[in-house]
Amino acid sequence: MADERTSAEQQRLAARRATTGREELDLQRVSVEPETGVETLVLNMGPQHPSTHGVLRLVIEVDGEVIRRCEPVIGYLHTGIEKTCEHRTYHQVVPLIDRQDYLSPLNEEMGYVLAVERLLGVEPPKRAQYIRVLMAELSRIASHLVWLGTGALEVNVSAVFMYCFETRERILDLFERVSGARMFPRYFCVGGVMRDLPRGFLDEVLKFLEFFRRIHKDLHGIVTRNPIWVARNEGVAVITKEQCFAYGVTGPILRATGVEYDVRRAFPYSSYEEFDFEVPTQTAGDSYARYLVRMAEMEQSARIVEQAVEKLRGADGPVMVDDPRLRKPHPHKGFFVPPGEAYVTVESPRGEKGYYVVSDGSNKPLRVRMRSPSFAHIQILPLLVEGGYIADAIIAIGSVDPVLGDVDR
Amino acid sequence: MGNAEHVERAAQTIKARLPDAVVDDYTMKSGWRTLVVRKERLLDVLKLAKDELEFLAIYDITAADFLEHEPYFHVIYVLHSPTRLAKLVIKVKLEREQPVLPSATAIWPGANWFERELYDLFGIKFEGHPNLKRILMPDEWIGHPLRKDYPLTEEPVEFKGHVPKRLPSEVIPKQYE
Secondary structure (H helix, E strand, O other): OHHHHHHHHHHHHHHHHHHHOOOOOOOOOEEEOOOOOOEEEEEEEOOOOHHHOOOOEEEEEEEOOEEEEEEEEOOOOOOOHHHHHOOOOHHHHHHHHHOOOOOOHHHHHHHHHHHHHHHHOOOOOHHHHHHHHHHHHHHHHHHHHHHHHHHHHHOOOOHHHHHHHHHHHHHHHHHHHHHOOOOOOOOEEOOEEOOOOOOOHHHHHHHHHHHHHHHHHHHHHHHHOOHHHHHHHOOOOOOOHHHHHHOOOOOHHHHOOOOOOOHHHHOOOOOHHHOOOOOOOOOOOOHHHHHHHHHHHHHHHHHHHHHHHHHHHHOOOOOEOOOHHHHOOEOOOEOOOOOEEEEEEEEEOOEEEEEEEEEOOEOOOOEEEEEOHHHHHHHOHHHHHOOOEHHHHHHHHHHHOOOHHHHHO | OOOHHHHHHHHHHHHHHOOOOEEEEEEOOOOOEEEEEOHHHHHHHHHHHHHOOOOOEEEEEEEEEOOOOOOEEEEEEEEEEOOOOEEEEEEEEEEOOOOEEEOOOOOOOOHHHHHHHHHHHHOOEEEOOOOOOOOOOOOOOOOOOOOOOOOOOOOOOOEOOEOOOOOHHHHOOOOEO
16 A cells, blocks of 8 residues: 555656656655755755744755755645535624634625625625724734734844734734624624624724834834844845736735735725725835835724724714614524625735635525635745745745635635 | 726627637626636636736636536636736636646746645646645545535534534525525
8 A cells, every 4th residue: 555655656756747847845855966966955844833823834955054945835724614614604604704814803704794795785884884994904903913023033033022912912902892702703794793882992992003103113113123133034035026916916015016006995895995095015025125014004004093983983873784684694594695706805914815705595605715815925935935045934934924724724 | 896997898808809718798796897718718818818908917716616506617717907907707617527627827827826726625627737736635635625515524513511413504504595
């Protein structure tokens, strides 16, 4: 049995060599190039490694400290959410959606509920839309803070981690006030949001913003011109905008190459067109440029939150559409969605997140597809790390900011 | 959605240049123009869209299994034009018996992993793909989980002192209005 497996494996490797001219990376292999005498070694990095932000595995071929070749291996966190979604009613899917990109659940929920709303042809009331924007932007700040904290920890700028997580904890407290849960709020629902904001919530948000702006300034002071941070990030993991297009790369990585593309601006949803914000870009395309873009994005998110608070003070009214089917889904049926398909994309902190929902007229979706930005971004890792040092691979992974729950689904 | 003029122009150009390729043309409920093409002409349509109609980026390739209604997979390609800010969806209907499509990796290298995912979860084979192997499931897995005839494996959720008789997916069964 073992022999059969091995020979089948060898045949596959040979076929691969023939089609691509590229040999597949094979663990336990040390090879020596006869002409130059250069010895290369194939190493396994992950899936259990603190710098991989979850369970990402890289098989790398190194020549000394330099990475010759890299092959990402994913699937260690595959839970089959898409399959499960097909066996749940439309309103039962929302908590599942939370659990893929666990760092910014509200941006995820936004995409799904928008897709189902398009299928139903309903539009939530203005107040619900503003609440969604408010929560999604807070979620974006929280997600970027985790990226900065862990990214800084990896290059030993360790003070930043505690600053970031303390600030994020305050955002999670706000989520808890609204929905009762810190990590997986399940706050948005088809047709609006679960319940109105609690009393005094908007004042708390403003108080938080004041605190956040102070911390943001401190973070700039600690990190932006920090010699270690600059030396480790500048010129590392460079990508061009042509490569970004060819590989479907979006979000801060694309914006760091000089492309001003943001779904919130290009294809506005949930009343984003009423908000005044900038789309920060950089042109270098390296890890440091991505850092600057994300830092500026947090600032813009804070601006949007501020405007959302203003708008919410002036927009009283219901937070759900006036439709009894959606307001209280039937306990033994859920609600029915007319046949059709909808593809909706939203700007998640990592990039363009797409939801493709197909309905056949029943109470359960025929297909829920999550187009995750992290999946596309892991694919470009070989471009980012090949030719660089092993130590820079850590920076590259950090600057891509993958969430493995989002990659593997 | 987005630049409707460019999408309209692109759809008309594709229809004019490849008259035998497009079999249907409609707009999704989310406002995205969708062209249903014959699979023999798929690569021609994709090449035309990329080389001449400025759809430089591929953002998604995915599929849905319509087994309960017709023996077809619906495979969609989501194209994006960064210069015109427009989105176009190309759809192919593929027989479930012999699901084979030409690979788009030569047009966009980023199609690689999306096609591997479709191979893994739906069993759709892509001819000319450089490395068609499973990506999310283990290499030795049997079957393709997102096909409708692949059963969902689940067990009742146990609460303290009470095991429900029904499986989670049966608590609210699938039903039509």
